Amino acid sequence: MLDIVLVGIMYGLTLSSIALGLSLIFGVMKILNIAHGEFYMMGAFALLITMELTGLNFWLALIPAAIIVGLLAIIFEAGLHPFYGKEPLYGLILTLGYSFFLRDAAYSFSRTTMLLPVGAGFYSIPTPLPGGFNFYGMVLPYYRFAILAIICMLYAGLWFLVKKTKYGMHIRAATQNAELLSSDGVNVKQVNRLTFCIGAALAAVAGALMGPVTTVYSDMGHEMILLAFIAVIVGGLGNIRGCLIASVVLSEIYVFLSLYLEPYWSETILGLISMVVLLITARRR
């Protein structure tokens, strides 16, 4: 039982780092980034390519993977400039275009590339930390604890950035009132860029960390983003603590349901939960 709880927490934290990025970006820029799952997928691919090209080990390759995706995100953020302060629908549809482009390009790339060993689009990363604790007959893999530790460290860093630095103050101010912030002489565009970059890098690290647990393929982000949307609905867009709690709780539900039901039912039930939550809380939003 304990190992399943642990799997649930592990999935929950990786899910939360996507949901948190979505929520952060929505809070600051008022744009729902549909292409966020693609950043998750690109993180895993960036990690694979870095490992293959430079021969770095897994842990060191996480850093360039996050940086590559963060820098790419800055390019994509440039396209969003005309849509700040407009109706959120247009920004959403623009990121939808990004999502189409990135997912299909990754599909073609992963099937034809010469950079990676032959995998026909599906790649697996060997676990960087084999073995596990023996806990009363259950084996708890070390790697899961490593994922927990890294994501907790990331969150500590994010907390420090948002709560203790000047940039963090700007980010918090932008969620309240971006116009007022810009009239105070702060470059809001730069704040937006930074937020988008941080959100994408978070998703990329989550994708890279999940690489050894799941398969790396072009649709992996799409599978994850739907769960992230559910988490975001339950937790509330722009509400960071809510997203974190909702992701972990929903993942526990997901993992335990998968034990007893056919796997696709667990996602259906999560979706139904989110619909019920939306119906109950709709008036208060």
Place this chain on the structure above:
Amino acid sequence: MPRKTHSYLLLLAPIVVLLVILPVLPHFYVFLFCTAYIFGMFALSLDFLMGYGGMPNFGQAVFFGLGAYVVTMAQIWWHVPPILSVIFPYAFVIPLSFALARVSVRGGGIYFALITIIWGDITYRTFFYEWTLGGSDGLRGATTFPLREYYIIILIATVVCYVLIRKIADSQFGMVLRAIRENETRMRFVGCKVENYRMSAFVISSCFATFAGSLYPGLYGGARPELLHWALSTLAVTMVIVGGLGSLVGALIGGFIITFLIEWSTSYLPMGGGYTIAGLILVATLLFMPKGIYPTIKRIWRS
């Protein structure tokens, strides 16, 4: 109303052209045009909801797919004659879309988009994994019609769809819908029941999407779970945005462009790549021509 007759005459010209080219079109292109009409109708239904109602539905493909599925089921399980089977989907779609509209409209704004994505994916998964519903293979065995006759049927259906949606959009109902899109708070103050109008628009639009879907098995001989997938819903959004949000002719044009692009890329590009180009076109349209192709062309023509 001289201007109205003028616009209907303008509508007649492309129909005549499309009928005249029928005998000289090669078989492949007749097929392609039929597909384009079906997806054009699908884009029309979404344009009504998005452009007039202001509701970006990312689960519209559910109704399209259900249309195709129920028509196939009616033919192969309940042995209904092909022509009659077109009526059956509405018995399932109207209650379902009422329920979904009730949930989604309550959310409003960005939550509407999110919740439609989620129930769209739930339905897709159910059809994809449930082997009693055909599973990942879908259902096959629906009657296909002779292609050139079917071309004329679909062309007429498209025109009927267009005229009906145009009528609804220009009616008082459509005007209230547009007013709600422009200023929801004010309409609430006036005493208009905003939720009811939105739900009706949602159900009407889902019925048109179902109609488009119910013509699909006559061409392809069955239904696939991909018809319910999020990718198709978002492709419809792409068609609407590229053609021109809120202009019905634009939605048809967008449907044509995107369908041709996807079919062309699957035939001629080595690794697919249709969605890559569709994504690029969507981004380019939003950045350089945010009103869409048709309204932009019309504005240039006028000036």
